Amino acid sequence: MQRSKNDVWVGLFVLIGAVAILFLALQSANLLSLNFQKTYAVTAKFDNVGGLKPKAAVRSAGVVVGRVEKIVFDDKSFQARVVLAMESRYTFPKDSSLKILTSGLLGEQYLGIEAGASEEVLAAGDTISSTQSAVVLESLISQFLYSKAADGAGPKAAD
């Protein structure tokens, strides 16, 4: 096949397109953060996971130390069973606790892990027992209303 001047320009065009796809993949979708580091699986049971989704971050002191692998419903205990993939380079005490937190007012939900005091460290297959469920707005409001009603009823009953 003979070469022509168009080769250069078409090559340049294809390169620009490839750079744009790469930009979308790396800068926007952050392909590099899908790191292939070794992880160990830890399970935790929650009464309510709220809006937690698979792939949500697990953070300790604000630093990402793992990801939520999957969330399934356990029909024995009627709780949500959350499997976490924790990065192998971080170890946590066995009695660490998990909390479902929200980044910002309307942000996405993530898991916060707080280190305990135990000498033993979490290993693959362990279960974290001390968990705190997501805050559900409806139950907060109903609690508030009930306490209001109780306050309102109290003084009247005293009269």
Added chain:
Amino acid sequence: MSGFSPGNIGYAVRRQIADIGHAARLFFRLLTTLPESWRRFALVRDQIHFLGNYSLVIIAVSGLFVGFVFGLQGYYTLQRYGSSEALGLLVALSLVRELGPVVTALLFAGRAGTSLTAEIGLMKAGEQISVMEMMAVDPVLRVLAPRFWAGVITMPLLAAVFSAMGIIGGWVVGVLMIGVDSGSFWSQIQGGVDVWRDVGNGIVKSVVFGFTVTFVALLQGFEAQPTPEGVASATTRTVVVASLAVLALDFILTAMMFTI
């Protein structure tokens, strides 16, 4: 024009079905030309040069301005809810999922599709197509196939350029002019855009639109009446049919990809 009669309806229906069958046959004929076009890639390369390189500037500039406008309008709405940091996510998701492929396809239909239709229509009016057939050169293989594959290759690249320029435009307005925090702008994008689900599906969409727009343009040119009026109305039909097809397909693809 002799008024209403069953014969007219029958004729109209029969003609419609025959047209659809004709179009489908041409489409599958074009699909089978892939190995032949690959072997003579110089023809496809020249068409990529014509369709891609010359469309690059209009696509890049349009993407940039769409990004600018998104930055301004998105900020206006988001700051009411105190979440102007989500501006990056708004711009990136709407561009990568919808506007990138769709607006690029519409611009591509206007910029490249019309010129394909006019070129082939005029070749037909000038009896070049008939001459090729007389010389036993297959016009589908020699004229239509390189343009078809060039359009299919060009479209996703242009859509990616459009989306990337749009995100940069949103960044320029949001971060440089309005003053949204640059770190949270990018981290919101990276937290919310998924490589396969969002970027990948956007590319799949733009490939489908590449097939659609290029095929409609070639079909209209190839079926045009070989007169000046015929070429003119074929060019108009290219824009109308291609735009409507892109918008309808976009709805179907979005419903298939992004529901759940």
